[in-house]
Amino acid sequence: MARVKLTVNGSEVSREVEDRTLLVQFLRDHLGLTGTHVGCDTSQCGACVVHLDGHAAKSCTILAVQAAGASVTTIEGLADGDRLHPVQAAFREHHGLQCGFCTPGMIMTAVDMINRHAGRLDEKTVRHELEGNICRCTGYQNIVKSVLAAADEMRPGLSLSGLQAAE
Structure with a gap:
């Protein structure tokens, strides 16, 4: 188990995760941000794209521990209320x-x-x-x-x- 600390949609978060946890799983399962979708688990479909330090990245190809210290923006982080x-x-x-x-x-x-x-x-x-x-x-x-x-x-x-x- 590893402790992952990062900034997601402007808020600092920290969670214990298994070393093999993908960033997409971290966002969906640990933070409840289900707007990032899992479509293929093989980096083919792009449904899981988030911004990692300001650049588009397929979150099914990145381990949560690799994103430690980074800033992640999900689809939920683009809008400001209405x-x-x-x-x-x-x-x-x-x-x-x-x-x-x-x-x-x-x-x-x-x-x-x-x-x-x-x-x-x-x-x-x-x-x-x-x-x-x-x-x-x-x-x-x-x-x-x-x-x-x-x-x-x-x-x-x-x-x-x-x-x-x-x-």
């Missing part, structure tokens, strides 16, 4: 989800993508960067549309942590 993050708002407005299972990972990947590209994205880049995230319900058209809309909104001076009021 105020959605611009990417969450764009997914809602442009129907970038269907069943919703892949949506948290898609959104977390999109936030990281927009950050790395300073909001300057085109359809080809978005499609390429989403290759590590699988959606079994859609043809990705509305997901891509959502990411591009969020990137356009966030580019003109909004910080990436800027929030938009929910309607």
Whole structure:
């Protein structure tokens, strides 16, 4: 057993875990943050994407002990109550989800993508960067549309942590 201390969604947490506990299991089972989904357990689907020290990471490939001392943001950490993050708002407005299972990972990947590209994205880049995230319900058209809309909104001076009021 190991004691893992890290910051999750802005709050410091500390728990005893088995050495083999994956970060996704730590978030879901030890902290009750079930927005991070387990889809495949093999790093293929992207449903488990979180931000680890500000960068997208598949939490099914990282041991909780490896994340000790790090800062983790989950899908629950993007919104501020009723105020959605611009990417969450764009997914809602442009129907970038269907069943919703892949949506948290898609959104977390999109936030990281927009950050790395300073909001300057085109359809080809978005499609390429989403290759590590699988959606079994859609043809990705509305997901891509959502990411591009969020990137356009966030580019003109909004910080990436800027929030938009929910309607």
